[in-house]
Amino acid sequence: MAGTIAVLNGPNLNLLGVRKPEVYGRDTLADVEALCAREAERFGLTVDARQSNHEGVIIDAVHELRTSAVGFIVNAGAWTHTSVALRDALETVEGPIIEVHISNVHAREEFRHHSYLSSIASGIIVGCGVQGYAFAVARIAALTTVSV
Numbered sequence: 001m002a003g004t005i006a007v008l009n010g011p012n013l014n015l016l017g018v019r020k021p022e023v024y025g026r027d028t029l030a031d032v033e034a035l036c037a038r039e040a041e042r043f044g045l046t047v048d049a050r051q052s053n054h055e056g057v058i059i060d061a062v063h064e065l066r067t068s069a070v071g072f073i074v075n076a077g078a079w080t081h082t083s084v085a086l087r088d089a090l091e092t093v094e095g096p097i098i099e100v101h102i103s104n105v106h107a108r109e110e111f112r113h114h115s116y117l118s119s120i121a122s123g124i125i126v127g128c129g130v131q132g133y134a135f136a137v138a139r140i141a142a143l144t145t146v147s148v
């Protein structure tokens with residue numbers, strides 16, 4: 001079954017590969033989006049990847065894609081720990097949501113341990129580096145692809 005996975009990245013993730021490689025690795029956001037597209041292709045799926053530093057822009061993207069995307073991969077960055085508005089938007093989507101964090105948020109500061117999104121996500125992948133996005137694509141494919 002063909003379909004599009006929404007890949008949403010939140011604030012500062014446009015700096016991937018540019019700063020803090022010791023925390024987030026050396027891959028750029030373009031590399032991550034290409035990884036998702038390659039992985040999705042293996043399952044006959046495509047991706048619609050968006051990144052913004054503006055919360056409303058990502059919420060608008062959720063509204064735009066909420067019924068058309070087969071699933072959502074969401075790395076909301078710092079909004080993970082702050083945003084009821086993003087949670088409310090994501091609660092309206094039809095497909096599964098996989099929450100991804102590149103770093104192991106549970107091994108970091110206390111304020112990163114709580115997520116407003118985890119309880120509405122089908123799955124959570126943390127601390128696997130950017131490979132977590134590929135795992136998330138495979139998981140959405142497993143949850144949404146009909147095998148004959």
Ligand code: CA2
Nearest residue numbers: 012015016019020077078101102103112
């Ligand atoms: O580990 C993750 O993926 C995070 O979602 C990344 C967020 C952080 O606020 C979350 O607690 C965990 C921060 C993204 C900032 O990305 C940067 C990338 C390169 C350089 C600076 C920031």
